[in-house]
Amino acid sequence: MTHDVAVLGGGPAGMAAATEAASHGARTVLLEESPLPGGQVYRALPPGYAGPADADRRAGDALRAALAASGADLRTGCRVWGLGGGPLVPQGAAAAPFTLSALGHDGVPFTITTRALVLCTGTHERIIPFPGWTLPGVIGLAAATILLKVQGVLPGRRIVVAGAGPLLYAVAAKVLAGGGQVAAVVDAATHGEWLRALPALAARPDLLAQGAAWRTRLLAAGVPVIHGAHVTAADGDGVLGRVRVGDRAIDADALCIGHGLVPATEATRTYRARHEHRPQDGGWVPVLDGRQRTSVPLLYAAGDGAGVRGAAAAPAAGRVAARAALDDLGLAHAGSQDAALDRARRAGAAMARMMALRPAMVEAIPPETIVCRCEGVTRAAIDAAAADGAVTINQLKHFTRCGMGPCQGRMCGEAAGALLAAAHGVPIGAVGFATGRIPLRPVPMEAILGAFDYADIPVPAAAPI
Amino acid sequence: MDQRIAAFSRPAAVTITVRGRPVVAHPGESLAAALVAAGLWRFGEGDDPARPRTAVCMMGVCQQCLLRVDGRLVQACLTPVAAGQVVTPA
The missing domain is CATH 1.10.10 (Arc Repressor Mutant, subunit A)
Known part of the structure; x- marks a missing residue:
C-alpha cells in the first residue's frame, strides 16, 4: 500500500503534522524511534512511571491524544535507516514515490512507500570540545534534561551546569528540585546578551515567567552563576572529578554542558534538497518556502530539524507542512497558517541566536x-x-x-x-556539509540482508568476448 | 549510591548484572539512566581509553553508550531495563 503522507519523527512537529494529515482523510503513517511519541521536550515517561507535574509533559499528552484519535498509523520504536525514491532515481527517470526502510520495534524490517514525506527529525546538541570532554560524567544539557525529567535520575551529586541558552537554567533548576547540588552555572552569554533577548521573549510571557522562576530558584539556593565564561577543562581519574573555568577549579561529579542545538538534516541532505548555512537557525538548514516545502517536490520539513525555533513553535509548523502536502496531493484545500506560529517563532529565534555557534570557542x-x-x-x-x-x-x-x-x-x-x-x-x-548517506542510523547487517545466500544472486550470462 | 529522584514513582526494582556485579534497576528506565543512577558512569573502555564508552546525548544520536546486553550490541540510552539482563562492555 502506498501512503499519502509519511511523517518521519514523532516530536511535536511530527505529531501535529500526522494528526493534521490523517484528520483530513489522508492515509498517514508516523515513524518514531522512541517507544512513545513526544520528542525530546515533550517526551513521555516510561510505562508504569509517574512523576512531578510538568507543563511540557501536559503539552505532549495533548498532542499524543490528538494523534491517537486521528487515525494515523503510528509506528514507534522503529529505526528508519534507508531513504529512497523521490529524486533518488536513475538520471532521466521520473520522480518516484518515497520509500523508507526501517527496522520495527520487534526487529522485523519493513518498508513504507509514500507520495509525500514530511521530515520532522528534530535537533541534537552541539558540544564544542574542550580538554576532558570525553570523560564519563560529562553529558549534554538536553541529555541531562531527559535524565532529570523523564528518567527521574540526577546526573551526579555535585553538578556544574555550563554552556549557552535557556536549557542551562532549566537543568540547574531541575537538579535543585530533584535534591541535587549545583556547584555553579557557567553561562557563555553575558548579562547584556540576555537583556537584548528580552524584547523578543516578551512575545511569550509564559516562557519569560518560567525563566524568571528558574533564576529565582538558583538565587535562593545560593548557586554561583558565572556569566560570559566557558569551561576550559574537565579532569578526573577515569571519571569526572573537577571542572576548570579559567583559574577556578570546581569539584564536581557531573558536568552538564551544551552550546546550542543543531538541526538534524541527514534526511534532507540524503534527498539532495537545497540547504543554506544560517547560524541563527542552528547551522545548515533546508531551504523552505513559506509553507515548509523543501526544494524537492512533495518533500517537507518542519520543527527544529528545519531551523531551531523550539518545541512551542513546532506543532504549528508541522500543521503548515501537512496542509501544504494535502494541497500538493490534491487531497484538501487547507487553510492558512496558525496565528500563534509567528509569535512562537519570534521567541524561539531569540533563544536560537543565543545558542548559535560561537566561533571564538572553537578557535580556543x-x-x-x-x-x-x-x-x-x-x-x-x-x-x-x-x-x-x-x-x-x-x-x-x-x-x-x-x-x-x-x-x-x-x-x-x-x-x-x-x-x-x-x-x-x-x-x-x-x-559545505557532509553529503547525506544511508544508513541514517547504524543497523545490523543481518537486518538489511535478511536470509541472504550467495546462491540467491542472479548471475547474468557472460558477455560475448 | 542511588541518584534516583524520590518524587518519581516506578515499577518495583529488579536486578540486572553489570560486568558480573548485581545492580538494582527499574523496568522501563533506560539502561544508561540505570547505570548513571548507580554511579557507574564509565560503561566500558571502547577502542581508546581517551574516549571510553559513556552516556553523552541520551537520545540515540552520539553512539557513545554502546553496550552488550545478553551479548547483543545496543545503545544503552535506547534500551529499557528488564529483569535479569546481563550487561557487558562493548
Whole structure:
C-alpha cells in the first residue's frame, strides 16, 4: 500500500503534522524511534512511571491524544535507516514515490512507500570540545534534561551546569528540585546578551515567567552563576572529578554542558534538497518556502530539524507542512497558517541566536583535544588536513575520517566545519556539509540482508568476448 | 549510591548484572539512566581509553553508550531495563 503522507519523527512537529494529515482523510503513517511519541521536550515517561507535574509533559499528552484519535498509523520504536525514491532515481527517470526502510520495534524490517514525506527529525546538541570532554560524567544539557525529567535520575551529586541558552537554567533548576547540588552555572552569554533577548521573549510571557522562576530558584539556593565564561577543562581519574573555568577549579561529579542545538538534516541532505548555512537557525538548514516545502517536490520539513525555533513553535509548523502536502496531493484545500506560529517563532529565534555557534570557542580548542570522538580525530589532525589542502567537510572526512564514525558527524560536524573554515579564513558555509548517506542510523547487517545466500544472486550470462 | 529522584514513582526494582556485579534497576528506565543512577558512569573502555564508552546525548544520536546486553550490541540510552539482563562492555 502506498501512503499519502509519511511523517518521519514523532516530536511535536511530527505529531501535529500526522494528526493534521490523517484528520483530513489522508492515509498517514508516523515513524518514531522512541517507544512513545513526544520528542525530546515533550517526551513521555516510561510505562508504569509517574512523576512531578510538568507543563511540557501536559503539552505532549495533548498532542499524543490528538494523534491517537486521528487515525494515523503510528509506528514507534522503529529505526528508519534507508531513504529512497523521490529524486533518488536513475538520471532521466521520473520522480518516484518515497520509500523508507526501517527496522520495527520487534526487529522485523519493513518498508513504507509514500507520495509525500514530511521530515520532522528534530535537533541534537552541539558540544564544542574542550580538554576532558570525553570523560564519563560529562553529558549534554538536553541529555541531562531527559535524565532529570523523564528518567527521574540526577546526573551526579555535585553538578556544574555550563554552556549557552535557556536549557542551562532549566537543568540547574531541575537538579535543585530533584535534591541535587549545583556547584555553579557557567553561562557563555553575558548579562547584556540576555537583556537584548528580552524584547523578543516578551512575545511569550509564559516562557519569560518560567525563566524568571528558574533564576529565582538558583538565587535562593545560593548557586554561583558565572556569566560570559566557558569551561576550559574537565579532569578526573577515569571519571569526572573537577571542572576548570579559567583559574577556578570546581569539584564536581557531573558536568552538564551544551552550546546550542543543531538541526538534524541527514534526511534532507540524503534527498539532495537545497540547504543554506544560517547560524541563527542552528547551522545548515533546508531551504523552505513559506509553507515548509523543501526544494524537492512533495518533500517537507518542519520543527527544529528545519531551523531551531523550539518545541512551542513546532506543532504549528508541522500543521503548515501537512496542509501544504494535502494541497500538493490534491487531497484538501487547507487553510492558512496558525496565528500563534509567528509569535512562537519570534521567541524561539531569540533563544536560537543565543545558542548559535560561537566561533571564538572553537578557535580556543587546544591542538591535542579530540574533536571527533567516534574516530579519535584531534584538532591538530584537522588543522594538518586543512594545511594539506582539505577545503570542504567531505574532503576533511577523506583526509582524517573525521565524521565517519557511528554518529556520522552529528556530534563533531559543527566544530570540524568551524575549524576548517577558520583555517582557510572563509565563512563556515563555504566548507559545505557532509553529503547525506544511508544508513541514517547504524543497523545490523543481518537486518538489511535478511536470509541472504550467495546462491540467491542472479548471475547474468557472460558477455560475448 | 542511588541518584534516583524520590518524587518519581516506578515499577518495583529488579536486578540486572553489570560486568558480573548485581545492580538494582527499574523496568522501563533506560539502561544508561540505570547505570548513571548507580554511579557507574564509565560503561566500558571502547577502542581508546581517551574516549571510553559513556552516556553523552541520551537520545540515540552520539553512539557513545554502546553496550552488550545478553551479548547483543545496543545503545544503552535506547534500551529499557528488564529483569535479569546481563550487561557487558562493548
